[in-house]
Amino acid sequence: MSDDDVTETLSTYLRLRGLEPSKAAKRRKRRRTDDDENQPFTAGRDPKGIGDLISDLTRQSGWDSQLAQEDLVMQWADAAGEETARHASPVALSEGLLTVQCDSTAWAKNLQLMRSAIVTELARRFPDAGVKNIRFIGPDVPSWTWGPRAVPGRGPRDTYG
Template sequence: MSDAEVPETIATYLRLRGLEPSRRGAWRKRQRRRNDDDENQPFTPGRDPGSLGDAIDVLTKAHGWAPQLAREDLVRQWEEVAGADTARHSSPVSLVDGMLTIQCDSTAWAKNLTYMRAHILTQIVTRYPEAGVESVRFVGPDVPTWKWGRRSIPGRGPRDTYG
């Protein structure tokens, strides 16, 4: 089988694989030419292996994972940012458009943490600048709503019920 008889798709595949036809009809691997470049010589500068941390750092920057990893570190290390006592009574819930929402055990904790908002936001921005946190919102616990169900009516209802 000569080069003229081989279809173009197969010839392209063989060329990419580094194969070329021999005179006897068998396919053989092309031999690479040896270069005496410095990069191929042992014990030359630049041949030492890099550290794993450097490789992961390059990988995270190349794929744009740094902001997501910073947000996950913030959630994971919330106790270090807010303090042990505060972290026992609050936890980060969401981060949407630069707004970090913190859910607290009670409305009293939510109100007191609003007074500490500047300090907590400063801690977050200095420790995790790539997280993209611009503001912090503190909310109380989830409470049941009385607006739904069989016995609810639309609107505000009667106003003077406890008179």
């Protein structure tokens, strides 16, 4: 055996034993970057429930306040109470002002007196809805002050003089 044969045999033996990589193996081997998402037992690798995924999606999309406003309307009976919900219902919410329409002016006045307690309860239950104040209005009734024949001032119904 010649020296070249011994050298080739020795290099093959070392390469196969993993002691000395060949030039081809050096070219084939690429440098790996440490991605946290591909490594086991790192943060973010735990499975998530569907509720967590939906919560993340709504937060990233900026839908939290809209969904909280919808929850407020849907759960109005729980937040305001059953008796109150039978006589009053939310009709609008804009710029932190919740407008609630009542069956009668008496209910509107009573709820106006309870306004701070209701606002506090709504802020506690639905913080993302952004309710800062409540306006209670009475029932829709026809007004004598509107229309094509309206008279400025007290008009024809003035019986006092």
